[in-house]
Amino acid sequence: MNFLNLRFLKALFTGILLITASVAFSQHTVTGTVNDMDGNTLPGVNVTIKGTTVGTITDVQGQYKIDVPGNDAVLVFSFIGYSKEEITVGGQKTIDITLMPDIEALSEVLVIGYGTMKKEDKTGAVSQVTAEELNGGVVTDAIQTIQGRTPGVTITKSGGDPNAGFAVRVRGANGYGAGTSPLYVVDGVPGVDPTTVAPEDIKTFDILKDAASTAIYGSQGANGVIIITTKQGTSNKSDGNEFVSNVNFNSKISLDYTANRYDMMDASELRNYVQTIADATGSNVEDIFNDGGSNTDWQDEIFRTGVTSSNNISFSGGNKKSSYYASATHANWEGVMKGTSKERTIGKINVNHSGIDDKLRIQGSLSGTIEHNDYENYDGWDQDDIIYQALSRNPTDPVYTENGGYYEANRVFNYQNPLKIINKIQNERDAQRFYGMMKADLELVENLITSARVGFTQNDYVSNYFKPANTLASGNPGDGRKQYGMDNQKLLELTASYSKEIGQHSLHGVGGYSWQENYYEGFYAQGESPISPSIGINNLQNFIDINYEDIGSWAGSSRLIGFFGRVRYDFNKKYYASASLRRDGSSKFGENNKWGWFPTFAAGWRIDKEQFMADLSWLDMLKLRASYGVAGNQDIGNYRSLVPWELQGPGINPLNGETVINIGAAWNKNPNLQWEETAEINIGIDFGLLNNRISGSMDVYNKTTTNLLGEVPVPVPPNLASTTFMNSGELRSYGFEFFAEGYVYDRPSFKWKSAISLAHNTTKVIDLGEGFDEGEVSKRGWISGRGLVGDQNWVLGILEGEEIGSFYLPVYVTLLDGDFVYLSESGGYTTELSKAKRQVVGTAAPDLEFGWHNTFTFYDNWIVEVSFRGMVGNDIYNATEMLFDATTNIPDLNGLPSAVDWYEEGRTNAPSLADFYV
Amino acid sequence: MKRILIYSLLLAILGFACTDLEEELYDKIPEDSYHENDEQIANLGIKVYTSLTNLIDDGGWWFLAQELTGDGFCGPTRAGDWEDGGKWVEMHRHTWGNNTEGVNRMWSAMYDGVTNANQTLDLLNKLTSNEAIEAKKSEMKLMRSFYYYLLIDNYGDVPYLTSAESAPEFPFKLKREKIFDSLTTTVEGILPNLKLEDSKYLATRYMAYALLAKLYINAEVYTGTPQWAKAEMYIDSVMTGPYSLSNDVLEPFVTDNENSSEIIFSIAFDENDAQGFRLHMRTLHYQHNLKYDMLVGPWNGLCITPDLWNSYTSDDIRKDAYNIYGQQYASDGSEIIDGGTEEPLIIHPVLPALVMTQDLGFTLDQIRNTGARVQKYEIAMGAKENLSNDFPLFRITDFYLMKAEVMIRQGGDGAGDAYITPIRTRAGLGAASGFGLDSLLLERGKELYVEGHRRQDLIRFDKFTDPWWEKGGEYEGTSDDPSVELFPIPKWATDANDNLLADPQ
Structure with a gap:
């Protein structure tokens, strides 16, 4: 959406002039046929009179008929995939035309x-x-x-x-x-x-x-x-040395709401429930419930409408030798959760210059980002997790006391007023990011271009956290923390590329060397019991209570080195072949296995160019592709192959009672730690139909990832530490992807472009690797919440032969004496989660992901976009339902109305896992 | 073509020069540089002691498992608080499984201690031997034996490894009695190398005597054969040491108890540098921070069982000394108001039930304000989340009662009265007369409340499987099942090592 559209104004003026002109000349009819290069007729071609909305389309025989206002009229022939042609009518009655494919x-x-x-x-x-x-x-x-x-x-x-x-x-x-x-x-x-x-x-x-x-x-x-x-500065509008410049300005604003709120009980529903249990047990309501006397929707208190805005201005320009692109972008996002926001400003300059008769090209890029974040905690169930506090907070409690302070109560452990948490706790971060790149290409001899590229990026951040004393209802001494962190990356790449065409043979080769080093460091200081709430974290001397581990710092680095080469060949743009090889080394791996080989092969065949396909005029392009390659993954922490000895906190020297610092092994060494490798076969088809009006591609793939990198728990003893990083396990993924786009409707006054994408992926575990026996499960998807303690509260299981993301849950049978009864592992029934038999009851992975994008263009100027995207067949575990549908915490805390239904059925157990929450 | 060659060559040279992938460590010590100085060698064994700090709270669960599985101390469910997936209730009702938090964490914490000791020994074995190093090795072997004592006491047959480096990858279990033999032999063998001094954090010779006394007094449980005489011998060795009963029942438990005349061996705790003792957080009422000027709010949980509470007679000094009950006042003398009932806070000492919720008919007052709370360990004014009181693992009072026990077991009822009387008179009670095992067990329960002895005592006196309060009988939970006298080896451990499922060697 362009903020200002000059093109629209221009079109309007031309239109007025043409209307005036048309009075002077008599109207006549023009007919003709439109063909393509091969002499086939083209149906559906737009034929319009330039500057007007008057137009027609060619019929199935490629013929058209149009009334023109006079001899000065210009006919415009346009068709997707072909270059636009303009012809002045002059006196012609018949205009036949051949449209050329759109090279661009x-x-x-x-x-x-x-x-x-x-x-x-x-x-x-x-x-x-x-x-x-x-x-x-x-x-x-x-x-x-x-x-x-x-x-x-x-x-x-x-x-x-x-x-x-x-x-x-x-x-x-x-x-x-x-x-x-x-x-x-x-x-x-x-x-x-x-x-x-x-x-x-x-x-x-x-x-x-x-x-x-x-x-x-x-x-x-x-x-x-x-x-x-x-984007780079453009020079194609300039015919030489003239310097052409453009300015663009974009401004956007949007509003965010919470789409779904949780249906927690309101105050009267909760009061009714209290009355119900008072009646059932013969108690007095006042003895079992402390009514806060209010009627609060705590979700209304913490959620809001988030206003978000973004402004961007860019300047670009250039001539044949030099060009530039410069932009500044400022955006401000207000979260729907009070207390969350992000503000970001990005400045960027790209510069290009060429010299020595275009044999030398230099490209430079600089960009800087500053970002400010305001955080709230919300994904746990701690005292400062505002969503948990809001959902669980008693709706009879008011937000404020009569004299305007925050209302606090002491119903249970960790019971906090979320508004007070949002407003009193400071949790912010300021980050600066720098990116710089320079590249020089030199055509050394004909067809041989050598390039050198250097890049540098650095991220710095400072985060500030301050919680004044007595922010929490149960009392707290107050604490604060300041943290600084930095990471940077240096890159050097040297490449040489060679291209040659001999007759119908075409060859491209590239080879090079890449060196990359990452470094990070940071430190923090924190303290308790601040003397001044207003000084806060701005002077760390504010904190009276400072202990060991209240200051700390870290640093580390890693390096990646690669040698690579690739050759691509095609014969007459009909048969394609390519192969590449990379030899990569990473400092992160063990001394025996730092280097790995990564080969690839690929081939393509333009079937439509074969003689036997020549008759299919509706098919413009059909290519079959096949590829095989091996790629690696080294995305783990540093030093995982070594036994680094690390500081492990203070201890008391038994000889004299003095504090000392313990040293211990961080993890076990593994000199064989190596690349995780993914080998993949991909077969695809690219197609273009109906004069390329519809184009797209389809791919199927099968990939196998072996030597999975992971932290494997190992027994201590015999090991020094309880974890070793190793390569073990195997995964297999397969799936298909389909993409097609085209013009559904294409007239000058209205165009409808539509794009569809469909994808399915299945990732299955072939081998869980070390630390797991046949039939064992790797537990994932841990849920934490009030009443959920112990090590049974996981919902996702990684099992051999099953999809990644499988919900692996105990099967609920019935309610017995208030408890959930599950099928047990031994074949009977049990109320104990640890003895329950688990089975796969769904998967978080979707059966199908789709996207459907529609662009409607009115009069070439106004654009409306309508997009749909989503997933089909993926399951979700409703942890919120599980945490709030038990009566164990009610009426002190709030719950869902379904908890009352459960109560009526006689349920007394605490939140528990069950398959029906999927 | 020539230029291509030159260029390729240049690239190759550059490549070889820039293929360095050595990892550079910044904030950790590389394997080959550790140890960097003598101080690091001297400090080698300290981690073995630091591992003890995990034993008390829920990091390592030993203390909680010893007390909450007994008849005197429990963690009741108080509406939404302390339900915690049933982990507290199942300790009282002996319904834990091989995947219960306490069972899992106790195993790790104890083997952490063993491994730290073995690693230190492996390193010490590589150094040139001298007297100091030999003494250090003996100290490490004693500490390792202490952890194994806890392991065989709680788990029975367990893997017995005496080196970290040469340990098999998947060790098998060794029979409890074989480990017992090795522990007693090892400790008896190193006695001469150990320091004979009163040093409460150090594995001294007195600590070794105390450990041997504990091993032998439980010999019947561990091996099937009682060894009362041997136990008595080592109890006597402890009692001839520089320890004496204090006049005040609370003296060994004050905040600064490192000089207590009673303590033989303790875990060093400090609210900042040696954290892990949070009993006050678990036991005190939510509003008790007002009483102790605490900056954090406690969690209103663990308390005495009605059985133990009712067994204290009203003239027993320990009843008021160990327990918090009755109306509660803030440090400035004002009444504390309970945040739930909004009435003055009165702790009713008798717990009405182990599970209390509104829909079971309990009032807010019952749910929140019942069960006397523990003040045996002094709660310092302004206490933080961790206490600075050291935790006595061995103290002389226990050895008086152990002496009485072996005398009764060898000489019949009344034979140990002389050693029980000082404990009773200190508590304001009359002298012991004709004490048999049952009355001794009761006395131990009242005297040694929340000191981590109860489970072992009940097993040795063969009462652990009896029904009590809300265990067995009309309540859920096991009784008369001797298998609960041992915790199962955690599932995570048997999953990682199938050999742990095989019969012990």
């Missing part, structure tokens, strides 16, 4: 690792989303703009906290011990935080999905690669 459309360029390629030449599963296709609206992170746009890329975020990040998975999560986020490459620099890129500055997203495409990034490729290319 066919030569869309994909950005792949260490290079680019034409879209039609691709052999792997690579998708591109361009700036025009990005999701509109105010987004918190740039990645949100491709949500639902590309099959196989799942982008999720829970809750209404603007500070929560997005979880991005390409073709499912490949593991569970090491990281599963894709690698982000921004303008060629891998490992850049994508939140530092303003959505408005993005030119394209290129998503490399199959291992054959990602393995050029070797070690970091196994979870997919998302390449972000930012």
Whole structure:
């Protein structure tokens, strides 16, 4: 949505002039036929009179008939996939025309690792989303703009906290011990935080999905690669030395509401319940319940309408030698939860210059981000977790006392007024992020380009936490903490690429070296019992009570080195083959296994170019692709292969009673720690139909991840520490992706472009690896809450042969003496969770993910977007229902109305797991 | 072509120069540099003692499991608080499983101690031997034996490993009696190397005597064969040491109890540097922070059982000394108002039930304000979440009562009266007369309340499987099932090592 649209005004003026002109000339009819290059007639071509909304389309024989206002009229022939043609009518009665394929459309360029390629030449599963296709609206992170746009890329975020990040998975999560986020490459620099890129500055997203495409990034490729290319200054409007400039301004505003609130009991429902139990037990209401005398909806108190705004201004320009793009973006997100917000400003400059007869090209990029976050805790059940406190808080308690203070009560342990928590506790962070990149390309000899790229990124943050004394109803001495952290990354890449075409043979090769070093450090200081609530954390001398471990710091580094090469070959744009190899080393792995090989092979066949397909005029493009590749994952913490001795807190020297600091092993050493590897086969089809009016692709894949990295619990003794990082286990993922886009309706006055994406992924565990016997389960999805203690409160199980994300739960049978009865492991029944038999009752993984995007364009100027995206067949465990449907905490705390139903059925047990919460 | 070659060569050279993947450690000590100095060597064994701090609270559960499974102390459900998935109630009713929190954590905490001791021993074995190192090794072996004593006491047959480095990957269990033999032999063998001094945090020779006395007095439980005479021998060795009964029943439990004349061996606690003693947080009423000027609000939980409460006679000094009950006042003398009933806080000492909720017919006053609370361990004014009182593992009063016990067992009722009388008279009661095992067990329960002895005592006196208060009989829970005298090896441990399921060696 453009804020200002100059194009619209211009069109209006031209229209007025034409209407005036038409009076002078007599009207006549023009007919004709439209053909393509091969002489086939083209039906459905738009024929319009320039500057008007008058127009028609060609019929099935490619023929049209149109009344023109006079000889000066200009006919415009337009059709998707073909270049637009304009012809002045003059005196002609018949105008036949041949439309030429739109070269630009066919030569869309994909950005792949260490290079680019034409879209039609691709052999792997690579998708591109361009700036025009990005999701509109105010987004918190740039990645949100491709949500639902590309099959196989799942982008999720829970809750209404603007500070929560997005979880991005390409073709499912490949593991569970090491990281599963894709690698982000921004303008060629891998490992850049994508939140530092303003959505408005993005030119394209290129998503490399199959291992054959990602393995050029070797070690970091196994979870997919998302390449972000930012806008550069344009010089194509300039015919030479003239410097052409553009200014763009964008402003957006949006409102956020909570979509679903929990149906907690209101005060009268709770009072009714108290009366019910008083009647049932013969008690006096006053003896069993302390009525706060009020009527409070605590969710109304902590939620609000969040106002979000974003402003972006960009300047760009250039001539044939030099160009620049500069932008500034400011956005402010107010969370729907009171006390949560995020403010971010991004400044960016891209500069390009070429010299020595265009043999040398220099590209530079600088960007800086400043961000301020305001946090609340909300995902646990602690004293300062505001959602838990609001849901569980007694609705008869007022928010404020009569004299305006916060109303506090002491109904149970950890019972806090969430409004007081929100307003009294300071929990903030300020971050600065810097990104700098320079690249030089030199054409050394003809067709051989050597490049050097250096990149540097640094993130710094300071976080401040301050809780004044007596913020909590039960009393607290007050505490504060200041923390500073920094991480940076240095990158050096040297590459050489060579391209040659000999007759029908075309060859591209690239080889290079990559060196990357990451370093991080930070420190914190904290204390208790501040003397001044107003000084807070701004002077740490405010804290009187300071002990060992109230100051601390950390530092660490890692290094990645790679050598890589890739060759692509095609014969007559009909047969394609490519292969690449990367030798990657990571400092994180054991001394025996620091280096790994990552090979790939891929092939493509343009079937439509074969003789036997020539007759199918409706088929413009059909390509079969197949690829195989091995990519790696090294996304674990540092030093995991070594036995580092770490400080493990204070102890008392038994000889003299003095405090000393203990030293112990952080984990066990593993000199064999090595790459997690994903081998993937991908088979795909690209197609273009009906004169490329509809195009798309389909992919099926099967990937196997072996040597899964993970922290395995090991017995102590014999081990030094209770965990070892090792490679063990195996996963298999398979799925399909389908994408198609096209014009449903295409007239000058109204265009409807629609894009559909469908994807399915299944990830199954083949082998859980070390530490698990046949039939054993890796427990995940731990739920915590009041009354949930012990080690049975997990809902997800990773089992061999089952999907990742399977809900593995005890099967509820009936209620007996107030308790849940489950099927037991021994074949009978039990009320004990630890003896209950668990089984897979659903999966969090969807059967199908879909996205459907529609763009409606009216009169070339007004655009309306309608998008649907979602998942089908995924299950959810309703933990909130489980935590609040038991009467054990009621009436001191609030619950769901279903708790009263349970009470009437005779249930007395505390919140307990059961399959029916799925 | 030539230039391509030159360029490739350049790239290759650069590559070889930049293939360094050595990891650089910044905030940890590399394996090959540890130990960096003599102080680190001197401090080697301290972790073995630090592991003791986990035994008391829910990090390691030993203390909680010893007391809450007994007849004197319990964790009642108070409406929404202290239900906690049933983990407190199942201790009282002996219905725990092999996946219960207490069972799981006690195992880890005890083996942490064993492993720390073994690791230290492995390192000491690599150093050139001298007298100091040999003494240190003996100290470590004694500490390891202490942890194994806890392990065989609670779990029976367990893996018995004496080195961290040469331990098998999947060890088997060893029979309890074999471990018992090895422990007694080991400790008796190192006695000469141990310091013969009153040093309460250190594994001294007196601590070794105390441990041997405990092992032998339980020999019948551990091996099937009683060894009362041997037990008596080591009890005597302890009693000839520099320890004496104090006049005040609370003296060994004050905040600064490191100089108590009673304590032989204790866990060093400090509210900042050695945390892990939070009994006051678990027992005190929500509003008791007003009484002690505490900056944190306690959790209103653990308290005495009606059985033990009712067994104290009104003239017993320990009744008021150990327990908090009656109307409660803030430090400034004002009445404390209970936040639930909004009435003045009166602690009713007799707990009406183990599980109290409104829908079972209990009032807010019953739910919140019943069961006398523990003040045996002094709660300092301004106490934080952790106490600074040291926790006595061995104190001389216990050995007086143990002396009486072995004398009764060898000489019949009344034979131990002389050693019970001082304990009783200190408590304001009459001299012991004709005390048999039942009255001794009762006396131990009243005297040694919340000191971590109760489970072991009830088992040794063969009363652990009897029904009491809300265990067995008309209530849920096991009685007459001797299998509850041992905790099962946790499921997580048998899952990690199948050999733990095999018959012991």
